Amino acid sequence: MKLEVRGVRVELKSREVLRNVTLRLEEGEILSILGPNGSGKTTLLRTIFGILKPLDGTVLFDGKKLEFDEIAKIAAYLPQEVPQTKLRVIDVVLLGRTPHLSRIKRAGEIDYGIALEALREVGLRGFEERIFDELSGGEKQKVMLARLFAQKPKLMLLDEPTAHLDLSAQIEIMRLIRRQVDSGCSAIIAMHDINLAAAFSDKILMLKNGEVHLVGKPEDVITPESVREVYGVDVSVRKIGKYVIVIPAARGSGNGIHVHVICGGGSGAEIIQMLLEAGYKVSAGVLNALDSDWEIATELGCEVISEAPFCDISDESHERNIKMVENADFVVLANLSIGRGNLKNLIAAKVAAELGKLIVIEKDRLDRRNFAGKVAEIIYSEISSKSLVVRNEVEVLKSIQNFVKHRSGNP
Amino acid sequence: MQFVKFAKILVLFLICKTTLIISISFGPAGFIDIKDPLMQAVVFEYRLPRVLLAMLVGASLAAAGCAMQAFFRNPLADPYVLGVSSAASVGAAVVISLGIGSTWNIMLSAFLASLVTSFSVYRLGRRGENYAVLLAGIAVSSLLSGITAIIIYFSQQSAHEILFWIMGSFSRAIWQKVLLLTIPFFIGVTYLLLNSWNLNAILLGEEHARSLGINVERFRKELIAVTSLLTSASVAVCGIIGFVGIIVPHTMRLIFGEAHQRLLPSAILFGATLMPLVDLVSRTCTTGEIPVGAVTAILGSPFFLYILRRGL
Numbered sequence A: 001m002k003l004e005v006r007g008v009r010v011e012l013k014s015r016e017v018l019r020n021v022t023l024r025l026e027e028g029e030i031l032s033i034l035g036p037n038g039s040g041k042t043t044l045l046r047t048i049f050g051i052l053k054p055l056d057g058t059v060l061f062d063g064k065k066l067e068f069d070e071i072a073k074i075a076a077y078l079p080q081e082v083p084q085t086k087l088r089v090i091d092v093v094l095l096g097r098t099p100h101l102s103r104i105k106r107a108g109e110i111d112y113g114i115a116l117e118a119l120r121e122v123g124l125r126g127f128e129e130r131i132f133d134e135l136s137g138g139e140k141q142k143v144m145l146a147r148l149f150a151q152k153p154k155l156m157l158l159d160e161p162t163a164h165l166d167l168s169a170q171i172e173i174m175r176l177i178r179r180q181v182d183s184g185c186s187a188i189i190a191m192h193d194i195n196l197a198a199a200f201s202d203k204i205l206m207l208k209n210g211e212v213h214l215v216g217k218p219e220d221v222i223t224p225e226s227v228r229e230v231y232g233v234d235v236s237v238r239k240i241g242k243y244v245i246v247i248p249a250a251r252g253s254g255n256g257i258h259v260h261v262i263c264g265g266g267s268g269a270e271i272i273q274m275l276l277e278a279g280y281k282v283s284a285g286v287l288n289a290l291d292s293d294w295e296i297a298t299e300l301g302c303e304v305i306s307e308a309p310f311c312d313i314s315d316e317s318h319e320r321n322i323k324m325v326e327n328a329d330f331v332v333l334a335n336l337s338i339g340r341g342n343l344k345n346l347i348a349a350k351v352a353a354e355l356g357k358l359i360v361i362e363k364d365r366l367d368r369r370n371f372a373g374k375v376a377e378i379i380y381s382e383i384s385s386k387s388l389v390v391r392n393e394v395e396v397l398k399s400i401q402n403f404v405k406h407r408s409g410n411p
Numbered sequence B: 001m002q003f004v005k006f007a008k009i010l011v012l013f014l015i016c017k018t019t020l021i022i023s024i025s026f027g028p029a030g031f032i033d034i035k036d037p038l039m040q041a042v043v044f045e046y047r048l049p050r051v052l053l054a055m056l057v058g059a060s061l062a063a064a065g066c067a068m069q070a071f072f073r074n075p076l077a078d079p080y081v082l083g084v085s086s087a088a089s090v091g092a093a094v095v096i097s098l099g100i101g102s103t104w105n106i107m108l109s110a111f112l113a114s115l116v117t118s119f120s121v122y123r124l125g126r127r128g129e130n131y132a133v134l135l136a137g138i139a140v141s142s143l144l145s146g147i148t149a150i151i152i153y154f155s156q157q158s159a160h161e162i163l164f165w166i167m168g169s170f171s172r173a174i175w176q177k178v179l180l181l182t183i184p185f186f187i188g189v190t191y192l193l194l195n196s197w198n199l200n201a202i203l204l205g206e207e208h209a210r211s212l213g214i215n216v217e218r219f220r221k222e223l224i225a226v227t228s229l230l231t232s233a234s235v236a237v238c239g240i241i242g243f244v245g246i247i248v249p250h251t252m253r254l255i256f257g258e259a260h261q262r263l264l265p266s267a268i269l270f271g272a273t274l275m276p277l278v279d280l281v282s283r284t285c286t287t288g289e290i291p292v293g294a295v296t297a298i299l300g301s302p303f304f305l306y307i308l309r310r311g312l
Helices: A041-048 A068-074 A089-100 A109-121 A137-150 A167-182 A194-200 A224-231 A269-277 A292-299 A315-327 A343-355 A374-385 A393-406 B002-025 B037-071 B084-097 B103-125 B132-154 B159-167 B175-194 B196-203 B206-211 B216-238 B244-256 B260-284 B292-310
Strands: A003-012 A015-025 A030-034 A056-061 A075-078 A155-159 A186-191 A203-208 A211-216 A235-240 A243-248 A258-262 A281-288 A303-307 A330-333 A358-361 A388-390
Touching: A003 A041, A015 A041, A015 A056, A015 A203, A015 A211, A030 A041, A030 A167, A030 A194, A041 A075, A041 A155, A041 A186, A068 A075, A068 A089, A075 A137, A075 B206, A089 A109, A089 A137, A089 B196, A109 A137, A109 A167, A137 A167, A155 A167, A167 A186, A167 A194, A186 A194, A194 A243, A203 A224, A211 A224, A224 A235, A258 A269, A258 A315, A258 A343, A269 A281, A269 A292, A269 A393, A281 A292, A281 A315, A281 A343, A292 A303, A303 A315, A315 A343, A330 A343, A330 A393, A343 A358, A343 A374, A358 A374, A358 A393, A388 A393, B002 B037, B002 B244, B002 B260, B037 B175, B037 B196, B037 B216, B037 B244, B037 B260, B084 B103, B084 B132, B084 B159, B084 B216, B103 B132, B103 B175, B103 B216, B132 B159, B159 B292, B175 B196, B175 B216, B175 B260, B196 B206, B196 B216, B196 B260, B206 B216, B244 B260, B244 B292, B260 B292
Parallel strands: A030 A186, A030 A203, A075 A155, A155 A186, A258 A281, A258 A330, A281 A303, A330 A358, A358 A388
Antiparallel strands: A003 A015, A003 A056, A203 A211, A235 A243
16 A cells, blocks of 8 residues: 655644654555654654644645544554553454454454464464563564554554564564564554664654654665764764664763774774773774774774785884874784784884873783794883783773873873 | 362352341341331331341442452452441532432432542552552542531531441431432343353453453443442442442352352452441441441451462
8 A cells, every 4th residue: 555645744742753754655665764862753654643733734644534443444553652451462463453344343253363364474373362561562562563464554654663672572573573574564653773773664754752763775875974964973883784773872972082902904993993982082003994893993984094904014114103103192013913914013002102091901811822933022022011901891990980081191 | 170160159049048038037126026017117117128128238339349349450459448437428428418418319419429539549559559549549538528517517417427328327228218219220230141241351451351351441431430430329328338349249259269250240249248247237236227338347347367378
């Protein structure tokens, strides 16, 4: 079924909650509505379902305007609040037949059949006689989905169907919705979880203060800019195939302390993330582009001194690295492998050690990760004597915090 | 399964019928003797209307309690706890003290007072937590009980009269009252039975009921009207009898479960069974008459404790 919302304006208690909202939905599509609390997601769903009357604009089902009791026959709406009731599961699912029953409502054999089939679809056949209140959170939401399926809708409107559920239940619920949509209906889902929305939706609609901010494919709509504009937070966005993943971005250097990380080959990923989380300004280098540390550091928005893939560190990059070392408050030498190509990183670390600002993470002895021979050994032993050597990332963070606390400036 | 359900209802029906026979068999005038013309008169003029009245009142209050528990989604909601009964007694007391207390006037005035009160309690209690509506009910109820007592006191009535309205009694049962109560009883009970499906829906919450295409606003108004009608009509003929709307539905829930297609008819049947039994106890166990409301209050407290243990 085709749904069209045209220029809808809704007021609640004389406050404008939706303004000029327009959207289209084709059969077999899932549209997720994203937006912060109070942006009008629930109001939009209730308006489409006909509970609220728009002051301007129309909602059209296959091009037709429908009355409230007619809408329930083709659309099903799942409110956000999970009911509390001691009704049996089958009684709850049978309620889905309500719009299809005659004036004096009694469920017939056909209705029972449809209800049992809906329970089978959500994988809860055999739960008929169980008491709804005694189910787990995930099971309850699946029963509610079965209630929706029993309504045989052409359009499903779901208000945060995965709220308060554990990860596996969230994914199961979304898969069930997807399967139902694939068998010939469509769905609009109000959501908070951007990643889940991106993974399961054909289209994303971002609402901000009751207005459509953006609408389109997940990978086009979900960008650091749009998330900042709608939610007011800084994030970085990674794309893996068709999946879009939103990660909290560096909180920026509240304390103004700059930590430079010398790493490579994945040795720096963890410390970079921890430092960023702790609010430090982080830079990294020299890293070959496409190295796993390089990917993470760039994704998380750090300043990175880059070298072309699979190339030795050039003099130019090395110089920039030295500059960075000089400017930084602390330098961390990660537990990286040393080869001919990145020997210059060790030299940069030596500079830092001489400046008295180096912290070395030594998880493995150097000889296990040294592929540059005697030279590296000599430099490393010099470095070790002039710097703070720790066993893991947590200790790095602790020692930096200690130094900062005692205002001693340099380690 | 179907057979078991049918058997349960059948047993309940038989118990109800037995109660009717037992209730008309015993009384202060002694055990029933069909050949004695005086006894025939006692049974027909006194015991039979009394038992029938008790049955109608029991069934009405049980049905009203059942509907209110679904509507307020609160297991402690009932006409007495939410103050609807007290409102009816104020309505009745006002017309009586004004000297226009025909049975019809009493019923009408009681109904209007109940209607206003139900609606106010709903408005007061809807915004808060589960207990908000109970607090609203208790506040309204104690206020109105006080007013009833004062009205009766100033209209120079006896303490016995006050007791009648506040604790309830079937001692003034006459055929006219039975016939008068029959009308609201049938209207109310028929409406609720026809809407038992929607009562299930509203049990999930108003928004869920709306999502099933039910016109919740209209249904809510109708439910308030119907429960007020059942309650006020009962109070108008026999005063306030508390806790019936809690005792009966909760007992039936244990046997028949929560779904109103079975709960409601069984509660009506059991209400019609329990009330004459309670009345039988209150009029035979001592030489005088214990107020019926006192007996139901004693029966009611274990149910409050049961719900307390089980959680609201």
